Amino acid sequence: MTLAWQHSHQDAPVHRGRIAANEVNPGCFNEVVKKEHGYPLWIPEPDGRLPEAYRGKGVGVGDVGILRNDGGFDYLFNACKPADDPINKGRVPEGFEPIICGDIREVETMHKRGSDIRSASVSRIEMSMGGAAESPFLVGGGGGFEFSCLREKGAILVLPEGGARYDALNISRFRSYAARNAHAWYQFANIVCGREAANGSLYLVTGCDKTCSWGAAS
Known part of the structure; x- marks a missing residue:
C-alpha cells in the first residue's frame, strides 16, 4: 500500500x-x-x-x-x-x-x-567461488554478498528471517x-x-x- x-x-x-x-x-x-x-x-x-x-x-x-x-x-x-x-x-x-x-x-x-529493502542507489553483489554476480537472493554453499552505494547517501535493510x-x-x-x-x-x-x-x-x-x-x- x-x-x-x-x-x-x-x-x-x-x-x-x-x-x-x-x-x-x-x-x-x-x-x-x-x-x-x-x-x-x-x-x-x-x-x-x-x-x-x-x-x-x-x-x-x-x-x-x-x-x-x-x-x-x-x-x-x-x-x-x-x-x-x-x-x-x-x-x-x-x-x-x-x-x-x-x-x-x-x-x-x-x-x-x-x-x-534498499534505496535505488544501493546494489547487491553476490560473492561465490565462481565470482560475483548481481542477484537479489542469498547465495548458498558458503557464498556471501556485499552492497555498494553509487551515491553519497543510501540505506539498506537485510531480513535474514524474512x-x-x-x-x-x-x-x-x-x-x-x-x-x-x-x-x-x-x-x-x-x-x-x-x-x-x-x-x-x-x-x-x-x-x-x-x-x-x-x-x-x-
Missing part, C-alpha cells in the same frame, strides 16, 4: 499509513518511504511502561500514537479495540467508540528469508473514522496525556511490517 496521509480535521490532521517495525535509522527515513514500506521504526520495542498485553505484540493495526524523534512509536490507544481491552484499559479518550476495522490482510511471507505484513483493507472506513475523531484525539493527547502534539503528529496505523531479525546500514 502506498504510504499516504489524510488531513482529518481542519485544525488537527491525523496521518494514516503503514508502520514498518524494525527497519532503518531515521536519518534514512526518506529512502525507506520511497520504497513504499512505511514509516521506519528505529526503536521498534514497545515502551516498558505500556500494558503487558501491548508489549507482547508491539505496533499493530488501529494503533493511535506519535512517531518520536528518536525513531520510536509513542502508543496512546488502539482504535480497533474496546475501551476495556487490556491494551486500552484506562487510556482512551472520553466518549471513545472503537472502529469496526473489518478484514485485515495477513501475509506471513511478504518478505522472503534473506531478502532486503518478514510479515498486516494491512487493514477498508481504508475508507479508517479515513472517515479519523476525520470524525481527530479533534478529540488531539485533546486527549495534549490535555489528558500532556504530549504537546503538534498538528500532523498523530498517526493512525492501517498496516505494519514486522520481522524478528534484521540488519541495517546507511
Whole structure:
C-alpha cells in the first residue's frame, strides 16, 4: 500500500499509513518511504511502561500514537479495540467508540528469508567461488554478498528471517473514522496525556511490517 496521509480535521490532521517495525535509522527515513514500506521504526520495542498485553505484540493495526524523534512509536490507544481491552484499559479518550476495522490482510511471507529493502542507489553483489554476480537472493554453499552505494547517501535493510505484513483493507472506513475523531484525539493527547502534539503528529496505523531479525546500514 502506498504510504499516504489524510488531513482529518481542519485544525488537527491525523496521518494514516503503514508502520514498518524494525527497519532503518531515521536519518534514512526518506529512502525507506520511497520504497513504499512505511514509516521506519528505529526503536521498534514497545515502551516498558505500556500494558503487558501491548508489549507482547508491539505496533499493530488501529494503533493511535506519535512517531518520536528518536525513531520510536509513542502508543496512546488502539482504535480497533474496546475501551476495556487490556491494551486500552484506562487510556482512551472520553466518549471513545472503537472502529469496526473489518478484514485485515495477513501475509506471513511478504518478505522472503534473506531478502532486503534498499534505496535505488544501493546494489547487491553476490560473492561465490565462481565470482560475483548481481542477484537479489542469498547465495548458498558458503557464498556471501556485499552492497555498494553509487551515491553519497543510501540505506539498506537485510531480513535474514524474512518478514510479515498486516494491512487493514477498508481504508475508507479508517479515513472517515479519523476525520470524525481527530479533534478529540488531539485533546486527549495534549490535555489528558500532556504530549504537546503538534498538528500532523498523530498517526493512525492501517498496516505494519514486522520481522524478528534484521540488519541495517546507511
